[in-house]
Amino acid sequence: xKKCERYWxxxxxxxxxxxPFSVACEAExxxxxxxxxxxxxxxxxxxxxxxxxxxxxxxxHDVPSSIDPILELIGEIRCYQPDDSVPLCIxxxxxxxxxxxxCAIDYTQKLLKDGIVPVxxxxxxxxxxxxxxxxxxxxxxxxxxxxxxxxxxxxxxxxKALDAQEDSPASQ
Numbered sequence: 001x002k003k004c005e006r007y008w009x010x011x012x013x014x015x016x017x018x019x020p021f022s023v024a025c026e027a028e029x030x031x032x033x034x035x036x037x038x039x040x041x042x043x044x045x046x047x048x049x050x051x052x053x054x055x056x057x058x059x060x061h062d063v064p065s066s067i068d069p070i071l072e073l074i075g076e077i078r079c080y081q082p083d084d085s086v087p088l089c090i091x092x093x094x095x096x097x098x099x100x101x102x103c104a105i106d107y108t109q110k111l112l113k114d115g116i117v118p119v120x121x122x123x124x125x126x127x128x129x130x131x132x133x134x135x136x137x138x139x140x141x142x143x144x145x146x147x148x149x150x151x152x153x154x155x156x157x158x159x160k161a162l163d164a165q166e167d168s169p170a171s172q
Contacts (some may be wrong), residue, residue: 003093003094004092004093007162008023008025008037008039008052009023009024009025009039009165010025011025011026011027011028011037012025012026013025013057015042020043020044021041021042021043022041022042022043022144023039023040023041023042024035024039024040025038025039025040026038026039026040031069031072031073032069033055033056033057033064033069033073034053034054034055034056034069034073034077035052035053035054036051036052036053036054036080037051037052037054037171038050038051039051039052040097046052051077051080053073053076053077055069055070055073055098056150058092060092060093060097060098060141062142063101063140063142063143063146064143064146067146067149067150069152069155070101070102070105070146071101071105071109071150071153071154074102074105074106074109075109077106078106078109078110088106090102090106091097091105094136095134096134096136096137096138096139097126097136097137097138097139097140097143098143099134099137100127100134100137100139100143101138101143101147102138103130103137103145104123104127104130104137104138104147104151105150105151107126108121108123108126108151108154109154110113112154112155112158123147123148123151127144127147
């Protein structure tokens with residue numbers, strides 16, 4: 001069953017017309033689990049560049065077999081974002097389960113990066129808060145576990161990075 005219409009053109013192919021928008025794919029970079037596309041979206045005379053990150057092997061209502069590619073994807077997305085004023089659009093076919101997983105992990109990673117993790121931080125509370133805006137976000141027990149496992153991995157990496165900073169000659 002088809003879950004979502006393709007809204008991008010093939011790389012170096014003819015632009016795709018989506019109503020008044022023209023979408024051309026200028027470049028495509030293939031990673032193990034996902035593809036990064038550089039799209040040029042034209043409306044009238046205005047052209048915008050959109051970077052699309054397409055995670056290919058994530059079954060609906062399920063989870064990928066490894067956390068690392070998801071963390072790599074989220075990290076790479078943020079590398080393409082010049083600053084926080086540039087919006088991100090994250091979606092899956094329904095915009096619920098997989099979208100919620102990515103949003104929860106990304107939000108937690110940003111808290112860690114900015115050093116503003118609240119003392120009472122709770123993944124449960126985070127997802128409950130997200131559900132006030134999108135009720136079905138993070139749909140299955142497996143997706144919930146994936147968020148927990150990814151966040152544990154993020155905290156371990158942060159602790160390791162902080163330990164390395166303390167041990168470096170510059171900090172002594």
